[in-house]
Amino acid sequence: MPELPEVETVRKALEKNIIGHRVIDVDIILPKIVKSNELKEKLINHTFTQIKRRGKWLLIMLDNGILLSHLRMEGKYYYKPSNEEILKHEHVIIYLDNNMSLRYVDTRQFGLMHWFDTIEDVDLYLSERLGNEPWDIKVTDLYHKIHKRTVPIKNILLDQKLVSGIGNIYADEILFISKISPLRPANQITIKELTKLVNSSSEVLQKAIELGGTTIRNFESEMGQTGHYQNKLLVHTKEGLPCLNCNNRIVKIKVGGRGTYYCPDCQK
C-alpha cells in the first residue's frame, strides 16, 4: 500500500478509529517486524493521542511516546473486533479498551515498527532518512544536490533522502506530466525542468491524497486503504496503450530495478 498518499489515507483512518483509546494488550506474533524490544510494555495501558505522517512513515503517538511504523511494500492496518480469529499475515495485534483491535498485516513481512520515547528522538531518526516533501522543496537546493549525479532522474525522485513520499507509481506519473524521460541523467536536468518536476510532484501527490490514494492489483480494502487515483493514472500500468498526448504506445522498461512506464515520444 504505500506511497505518501496511501500512507496519508491510512493516517486519517487511524485518526478516526483509535484516537482516545487505551491499549489493554499487545500480541507480537512476528517479532522481526518490531525493532524495539520494549514495544509491548510501552504500549500497554497507554492512550493514542494523535497520528502524524512524515514521508511514508506513520507516527502513531501515545501519551508516553511514539510508535513509528513503515508499511514498506504491503503493510496494512486492520481495525476489527478483538475476538475475531487471528489470520495468517496478521503480525502485530494491539487490543484496545473498546473490544476492538488494531492489526498490522503484511504478507511480505517487509514493514517495521520502532518505539521512541520522544518526538525529538523520532526527528533524529527520520532526519537521517528523509528529505522534504515535494511542497517544501526548494528547487535550487535540490538542484545543487543532484546536478552532478549521473543516475536516471527517476532514481532521484525515488530517493527519500532527496524528496520524501514519492514511490514507483507516482514517479512515473510525475515524469509523464513533466514530459521528462525517466532515463534522463540527473545532471542533464535543467533548473526549469526541475521546477516542473517539483511542482508536478506536489500536484500529483496532493490530488492523490484528495482521492484517497491509488489501489491497484486487487489489494484488499481495509482502514480506508482503497483509493480512486488509479482511475487518474496516465502511464503507470498502461503498457501498450496509446499515450494520451500523442497516441503512440506507452512502453514498459526497467529503471533502477523498478518497472517503469513512459511515453518515449512525449518524454525527452
Added chain:
DNA sequence: AACGAAACCTGCGCGC
C-alpha cells in the same frame, strides 16, 4: 561518494 545489484519475503500469473 556514488552506483548497481542483491537482499529481505510471500503470492500470483504466465509459459512450458
Added chain:
DNA sequence: TGCGCGCAGGTTTCGT
C-alpha cells in the same frame, strides 16, 4: 497439473 520464472506501491546493505 506442476514447476520455474518473473514480478509486485520499499528500503537497506553489500560489493565495486
